[in-house]
Amino acid sequence: MTEKNKDSEGLIFDYSQDVRAGFIVENMLPGSVFTPNNSFEIMDFVRQSNNDNLSIIPFGGGTRKNFGMPPIRYDTALDMSELNAVINHNPDDLTISVQAGITLDSLQAVLLEHGQFLPISAPLSHLTTIGGILASDSNGPIKWRYGHFRDLVIGMKFFNSEGSIIKTGGNVVKNVTGYDTAKLHIGALGTLGIISEVSMRLMPKPRVNNTVVAQFGNMKLATSVSKAIFHSSVMPLALSIFTGNVANRLGVSANTENVFLAVNIVGGPDSVERQQKELLQFCFAGDSNDFKILTFLETGSFWQKLTDFGWEDSSPSLSIVRVSTDFSKIDKLMNYLFKIQFEDRLNIELILNPGYGTIDIHWIGQTSQIDLEKFTKSFKETIRFLRSQSERVIIESCPSSIKREINVWGEIPDGFPLMRSIKEQYDPNVIFNPGRFVDGI
Template sequence: MMRELEAQLAGIVGEGGLQQGGGSEYSVDGVVPGLVAFPESAAQVAELVKVANANGLKVVPYGGGTAMGLGMTPERVDLVLSTKRLTDTPHDDRRDMTLSVGAGMTLSALNARLAEDNLWLPLDPPDPERATIGGLVAADQSGPLRHGLGTLRDHVIGMKVISAEGKLVAAGGRVVRNVAGYDMCKLHIGALGTLGLLVEVSLKLAARPQANAIVLAKLSSVADAEPLIAAVLDSSLEPVLLELVSGTACGAATAGLLPDGAVVAAGFAGNGQRVAWQAEAFAALVASQSLQLLASRSGNEAQTAREALAEVHGGDSADVVLVASVLSSQVAELLTRAAALSEPRGVAMGAASHAGKGLARLFLRGEEQALTEVTHAAREVVVERGGSLIVAKAPPKLKPLLNVWGAPAGDLAVLQAVRRTYDPNETLNAYRHATAVRGAA
């Protein structure tokens, strides 16, 4: 039976389009897939999913692999569906500032292509050379620029997905406009492909800024960050990024571009004169609070510093990565409390936060029992403040102990009902999302 099924799948993608899943390259939390497929078109994806769904196979989509640590560990992976060959550009209207790309195109490849016309997709997640557009949408990944330039929810205007039944479904459109009705694109952003496998994304582009600058302020302690961040948010400044990083997160990941300790970074982009004025105004705020001005960088140096700040959020060297959402006024306190919870347990902690948006990542390294204790204690701190905390990365054997997605959201039942409607067999990324129902057929 399996040989016949494998032959059927191979017939869809052609020679070289299907391989045995042995090895770790496409494993998910250590679960090695039975097969890996490399479709070249949406039609091939549709046929693969249709066959998988009809035969009870569990399918996991795979882009660049940069966010595969997110979610619960799957019980089994029958078929990994790689999007690496889905890199076409079926619609390109740069005059209208829109573009449609295959889900497998990487962010760096897209922006290199757009640079010819002085355009870009203003996102800066970690590892843009590997991160695919489809993967970024599925995992809802962004970076420091989210503060002033938005997230994928602001840039995605349409998409095409393959349903669990193997049907091509279009959502949104190719033009920037507001239309009546529910925005179906929003459902797919962050859904990990559980409502349909992304094959094409339509994007709203932006003109590259004329100038950019980053100003760094060194803090005596993380607690010093809150007055400075509040002052920036209450001012007329319009930073495109406002970051607070601390501890070991500021070490090797930034290749010496940032010092160890606590740092607030403010970035500005746009008209040259306005960027220069804003950088000077931020430096004045730093001085007014008796903080140390580390550096003010512009041009290519600012670009390098911004990329370093984005890479900090990857947390590659951490054993556990926690992502907390709180008020911007609570970020500094959260980082201080988390450090106090970590140190006595022998856990090394670093942190990077989109401070102006209240989103903080905690990077933990230590023994398993201590990591478990710190995770639960940090979640209590966050929940007490009305926030939420998820585990974005952890060793597979720890995940069941950490409650990866946290307490069920109030709308979980509604979201599970939506998922059952779209994928009643949980064929797509089974078990991994917060809406998963263990034991699904």
């Protein structure tokens, strides 16, 4: 039953058990849910929450709701789903401004009508929102050619804890005033403020969009070919390497013993044909034992499924860890992971993105089917090893009990004092997502 109450400011909060249950974070239930219909309601809500010292956890599609450390308090869930409009689209300038609650799929559908697209990918794109992607720094494999999402953001509006709206940048590419301030919110998990609007630059939709998926007998062969591609004239939109059980779930192959290399090539017909021929030469020279070419419709579905791997409610990974590392260390890391997989009888699958040096490690299984104490011990030892060998290791998903024993963020990064000082300026009462980001801010 719906239990909605209007406060003295005219804001409507939902206190019903059924609604609040949809916003559980790390087994914590919010006291209420607030769903604004416009920026003025956000302003009043944030100002009132700050005055009453009530904590806020912003929600987009809820796809990363358990990312980060558990909150130290959780009074209200801020549901941004109704703020999902396109504010301004200038096709000639290849720019767009949107409300933060618009989903990635909805945005791409609007852009497709104009032959344009936003060159990013993220898990569960039918649910995940632009604001959520930015706050969690959630990136899929489409980053090789066009870079990080932060490089596409040209402006932003957000609310600080006083309810004041702050505007950075603009809605045209040449206006970059305040751009660095906007960058601070990317990956800050909503701890610096509530992102309400985002302006971005776009790209023309490629005329041809193909993917080559090649099979190799081992990881070393696949990574060697990826290095050859990196130093060639081939310019992929995306390039990923993944293990056999990932391929099996994607429907690419039933051969779970092989390692797979997928390369997304886009452009005009002649350019794609030339790059595809060069790519296949690398695969043959690298002892690829099989390959297939996916055309336009197959390509879109394939890359979204790969991006979704481990995040779907139907088959979530037990734990997901993203490692940023120098790929010269790949053999040492792989040997360790294969060793613990055998010794601890764990099912570990890998997705590598050599173009920007990340490895996504998935522990497959369900909490109810494992010895959690044994798994926790093995997992902690693995994280310690990975952090000793890598630039950065972030635990993106794991059982809540493990977060009581290990910090998902790892060591405090260089430059973090600046982030803390900005946190103190924008949110001195620590009401935004308290305790969830690096060093408990």
